[in-house]
Amino acid sequence: MKSTPICVLLSETGEIPLHFRAKLLGIKFILQLCSKNSSTYSDLYNLSIMNLTTSFWKNRKCFPLADYMLEIKDAWPSIITSNVHPNFSTNYWSLFPRFETNLDPPFNHYEEPEIEYQFNAFIHRNFENHRKIYTDGSVINGQAGCAIYDSKVSHEITYKLPDLFSTYTCEKIAVIEAIKYANRVQDQNFVIISDCRSVIQKISNFKFTSANSHILIEAMKQLSIAQELKKTLLYYGSDHTKELEATRSLTV
Template identity: 30%
Template sequence: MFYKSIIRSLLDFGLILYGQASRTELKKLVTFSNKCLRRIIGALPSTPITALSAEVCEPPLPVRLSKLAVNKIINLHHSGSFLLAKIAALTEAFLTEKHWLKNNSPPIVSAFLAVTPDIHSVHKSNISPTLKLDYPRATTSLTTIYLRDYSEYPPQIVNELFMADITTAVPGSQLIFTDGSLLEGQVGCAIYDPSAKVEKMFSLPSQASIFTAEMYALVCALEYIATLKGTRFAVVSDSMSSIKQLERFHPNSKCDYLVTRIVNIVCTLRHRHIQTAFCWCRGHCGIKGNDKVDQLAKRATTAGQYQDIKLPKTDAKRTLNKRLVEWRNWYNSGTAGNFYKSLHPELRSIPWFATSKFG
């Protein structure tokens, strides 16, 4: 606790600035950090650094440096900070001026170059999306329903059970099924209206996450509902995380702009006396509508109508996963600690003692 709150926080705070120091100077900090970690877990001085790093789930300092710098660039872009223009100017100077030929690349410049190809697709907002809503909309409660797990029932009766549950939960509602898909680096989503036999497929930027695809499918479903004449609708999704996100919405929510976009559309529909409910139904259980929209979403990754949407900054932070790949490669390529790696071939996300109670 002391290491994370005091020592590591101080190292992280200045890492972007001192990260271009000479390797000799940086090595002193790496050695100091490793000594702290050895003391914390009681490791012997002979314990290989790769094993030490894996045991405490702490990436080596150079990887942390790269990860923090990328994170900083993404946050600056998302908030529209003026500092991003200064970093861009510094990057241009680094690439064109002779002064930098004999100097190490500043970490913030390396990060800027790494994320520049994708960063312009990130949604910009200098305030929380919920603060852009007026009070009635910010305090809106969305209707969410969780249907039973139909995988526990015989396939012959799951569709009858599903319709019976829907009739009870949202009587008289027209069903709209939604789904998102991520296949071979391509992203798409789809909606399906079984009563009107309407199918809509959309392809999304390849940087989008599956969560964003699921959320955008809900947006598309609501926009489709706005064109219909009915007054009661149920949007069915197999994405538990999406429905949970809507259920947890409140004025202080830390949510992305797609959630507030959904809230805005729902409120607009309510003003027109159109009621919408969001239903979770486990996928791949034999529900005809779910299976149909699942197929459409997969096709949408390559054949859907392209939607050049702005992505939440959480999607841009997928770039950070590349830094964790660097850690994994460093862990696997080291010659020391082979016995430890034979016992723990994969890096953990949290240390084994994270949930332990001491004393």
């Protein structure tokens, strides 16, 4: 059985890489120590300089706190003069505005081939002035990939992904690449259509207080850029439609 790399495990579970987590905790601890005893800053700073310049530390691993001290030395004067203990927090509401999504299209209760007719009629009626991009991601015979399809110019782009990726991860990356594509094109309005309901649902119900995967954060960041440049919508569409079926055939 293939071993799953740590980076993939961290990405899928929404965890911060261990070395970044250690650095964050180390910096927090330094600030806490220095708030109680200002001489701690000088001691750690001098130790970090010794680590870089003296022969004693040449073949020895640097004391972690001294190493982390260098990360905040440029900001230290502002920390001291403000006399305010820094507070580490992330306000996703200020970073990522709400986005328009649709999870319950009115045509899904139809049977084939009526569903394709209803889908096309709905898209034409509601998104006549939008450029339409279809996405799909899949794992077939152990090979992972995703694709996007621009129906306006019949342009398709395929992406080969690591074979350890799940279908869900491939679907998320397909949506990200579609948003990036929309950001590069001059048209003002886009609708990105995916047949993966769970991806659209995850983005529309983004929980700002819970751990999120790096891929999901990237999707939110790209959507934030898209909102500044143009109107971009995310839409869930049935996988029985011709365009989505064509996109699926490109994935691997």
